[in-house]
Amino acid sequence: MAKRRGNGEGSVYRRKDGLWVGQYKVQTSKGIKTKYIYSKTRKEAASKLAAAIAERNSGVVYDSEGLTVGDYLVEWLQSVRGTVRERTWKRSEEVVRLHLVPALGKTRLDKLNALQVQALYRSKLESGLSARTVRMVHTTLHKALKQAVRWSLIPRNVAEAVDPPRERNTEVRPLDEGQVKSLLRAARGERFETLYILAVTTGMRSGELLGLQWGDVDLEAGTLQVRRTVFNGRIEAPKTSKGRRSIRLTQTSVEALRERPRASEWVFCTRTGRPVSVHNVHNRSWKPLLRKAGLPPET
DSSP states (O other), X not given: OOOOOXXXXXXXXXXXXXXXXXXXXXXXXXXXXXXXXXESSHHHHHHHHHHHHHHHHTTOXXXXXXXXXXXXXXXXXXHXXXXXXXXXXXXXXXXXXXXXXXXXXXXXXXXXXXXXXXXXXHHHHHXXXXXXXXXXXXXXXXXXXXXXXXXXXXXXXXXXXXXOOOOOOOOOOOOOHHHHHHHHHHHTTSTTXXXXXXXXXXOOOHHHHHTOBGGGEETTTXXXXXXXXXXXXXXXXXXXXXXXXXXXXXXXXXXXXXXXXXXXXXXXXXXXXXXOOHHHHIIIIIHHHHHXXXXXXXX
């Protein structure tokens, strides 16, 4: 007489079509769930069942509970919000919404494979997306799937088996003295003339420049304080303590700031007094200015 299995040990039985089935139960976030394994022989089914139960008892149970990639990514985004900088979270949300969900959203999380992910990267490159943007897609997906592994939803991160495109290293060449003169000459009378003067004389980043408030500027002392950055309406403190710094102004910068109207608390603002978008400055002012100054478009 066969020995009866104890509670929690699972069971093995044969279906009418001759296939052997191993059945056992696991605890999930939604309660107890029955799982099945299939084999052609009873011995193989019993062996697989024992291995599965051993994994369950050791806490290694992978069960995404039918989650699609799209549903999981939405949950993942909500879980990491507040643990990363708002700008980082917003960038991840855009990648998920614009690139990952449309292409992979309907795929079950536990069925996602490396071939699908590699095909996604290839199609994005063929559609004209830059290698840098596709790498950002890869980074976001990799982080999300890494968390899914930690949560025991899937056994491995398929993004680790995929090769993201390589970025071409482009050398950044600073403007020489003649180019700086050409730039400032072309910017004379422009809306953001003062911004460009500060940029070439202080070395401040675009987000730092757009984050300047009049309270940060001391024209009598000839200094300004870097206290925040602005990126597409998001106002944030500098990432590091070194980012918070005092900068001594040249006489040219002081004079340009004295002549600039104070229409808002922000040194550079919209007509409604709000911080300016870096993309608007880049597309509507910087690019045309480079053409006017006869400078390379990649400057």
